[in-house]
Amino acid sequence: MRAAGDAPQRVLVVWCPDWPAQGTEADARAFEPVVTAVEGFCPRVEVLRPGACAFAVRGPARYFGGEEALAAKIVDAVARCGFACQAGIADGMFAARLAARAPRSAGTAPLIVPPGGTPAFLAPHPAGSLDIPELADLLPRLGIRTLGEFAALPAADAGNRFGAQGALAHRLARGLDPRPVAPRPPPADLSVCAEFDPPAWQSEPVVFAAKALAEQMHAGLAASGLACVRVQVLLACADGQEITRLWRHDGLLSALAVAERVRWQLTGWQASRGDAGNGDGVGGEGVQPGGVTLLRLIPDQLVRATGRQLGLWGDAVVDDRVARAALRVQAMLGHGCVVRPLLAGGRGPAEQVTLVPFGDTAGPLPPADRPWPGRLPAPAPATVYPAPLPAAVTDASGAAVTVTGRALVSAPPARLSARGEPWLGITAWAGPWPVTERWWHPESARRQARFQLVTEDRSAWLAVVRDGHWLIEASYGLPGPAGEERGRSWGGITRRFRGGNSRSCCPGGAEVAGTPLPVALRPERATGQGQGQGQGRDRGQGRDRGQGRDRGRERHPGRHVPARPARPGPNCTATPPTVSSTGRQARRTWSPRRQRSA
């Protein structure tokens, strides 16, 4: 290492002009390919900040045939990573940075300040380029506009007048360096590997070797005070195939546990081969088709080993047994295929659940304890379709039901068909409950109106009107016509419990004859409109219907359903609409007197 007073070493700075000045962690990660490209020329690279890195150029320049050739090669290599960059070489870090950032007249040719020419190169630069705000303001007011003028001051006077910072700035302006380059140390290779000659045909020797290898890897990590977040297991076969997989480690796995993961990886690979082939592979337990020639364990994402302290209580600590089972399934299906549900805040049933792959930690979730106006009230639907089912809802006359901008329905919904299935009569419905979300954010803004619908097969649905289209978001009761299992499983139930009854029955209408029907299947409409419309489809339940109708009269004596019962009902108590023009309009028409029906 040189003394501070010596002439500074030659430094090359690579500067990417397009990089944001204030680097975040993501920027730092994005810069990593550039650093790797530069490290191809010199292993000891110092990252100044995301977007700029430097190294001492003397050795590499002699190897690559001169400073100019080296700089040109580096610019090319970084350009191959997809980034534009400028390179500058000068005596000392400060001058090299200015050289790298100096505006170019043509192309991206590197700017090389000859040895000893640094003071002359610096002299015309303004005093502001020192990056010391106090001096950048003060020096011009004292009549010192360039670095050359500042360097011309006696060093002792500069130190007296401007303090330690001034003395440092004066050294910089004279082309001296306050500190040498501090490169990051080259990472030690902590991976371990074992070769098998002859190839291992059984998985046992591989797993056995994996245990010893894992112990060796852990010893290496412990010696450098490191822990790995994940461990990569690489298996190479005699037929040239390679399988790699990353396993979560977190410094918690024992050597035995690592060996177990190797076994899972082998079994999973074997199973996938068996599936791909004719299935013969499944028969021979533990036999590797190609024979394993190499096993390598590579620690990934090294962090300082600080130990891990679990919360005393309050954390849902995952049982070892459960973690093993979950990891095993992840080995078979993939990391994202085993998830844990986290309940969060939201309005719709799907928004309130976030699925996080097992072993991962969730990002910030919308808090559940906020009011969420317009949230669906309890009870929540038991079935939430991963993708909403397209549906059609018509009124008694067969016209599609629409919802106006003021949250009024065009007509009472009378029939529902989900995903093109046969039409079902709607016996009860509630809504619309308008929800206007994130209107301030054009991409995620959403306006919709929710309905609860009960169809004649006694399924209850959560439907939503979005952009004029009806969608079934969820269902409360048994899966109805849109459920995948309608024919198969429902048939099973009706068969089993109807016994020898030959009366055909609608699915879900599995009630045994004579069962009391507490609520009308189809209450009378006072307007008389749509009698028999959409209900004429005889599904062989005439007896039930008659019974239901009588009961309906009994339970709702003289109830008058207005010709246009489209006003948002009192159900809005539970789900008042969010603040929107829609909501304001709708609220005027609510009437608390229609609170209870029965």
Added chain:
Amino acid sequence: MAGLSLLRRDAPWAPWAPVAPGGAGETVLPVLPALRDLLPGGGLRRGSVAQAGPWSLLCVALAAGASAAGAWCALVGLPQAGMVAAAEAGLNPDRTLLVPDPGGGWPQVVAALLDGCELVLLRPPDRPSAQTRRRLEAAMRRSGSVLVVAGDWEGAQTRLSITHQEWEGIGPGHGRLRARRARVMADGRGGAARPRTRWLWLPGPDGSVTIADGTGASPAWPQPFPAWPDIRSTG
């Protein structure tokens, strides 16, 4: 004192707490009180299969009691399971694993999960062969876990199904879905051969599963007249 109350609240999960009802020593996994009468032995016998018809809240209600007692549950092949409803019924989401799409190798997935979780709720993607069933039943007996099947499973020790259901609280254009009165019928093999039926709130007004009387009486809402929101003129 804050520490004490915290301790008391968390006592069921604390390691020094008395063995949870779902502990390994017991021969049955606990179920919700509402379902106790339906099952022989008052719970799900370890190493047995319970069939609960197609996917519905009944399946998750069967699992909820064990989950609330500290058991781990896995839901396999049920991407459509509404976790909010499940949590309202009593399933602890912190102790739940989901494998929405187990793929063609689902028997292996279920076998691996049976090793780790006390209860696996499964909707088989296809009809399981007799060999598959035997293998999984052996895995269950070995680990002492319970398989609840949302679908058909020949030879299930317990079969539950909803024979009748009625939604309450909603009318044409008014009200909202408040609760479902469902008649649940249980039968099975051995001690469970005698069919038993119960009327349940499945779910009740707050999403929980409780016993309903079969008289068809109007349910006792927690708030007969829910608080009416302040109606303000906002211009």
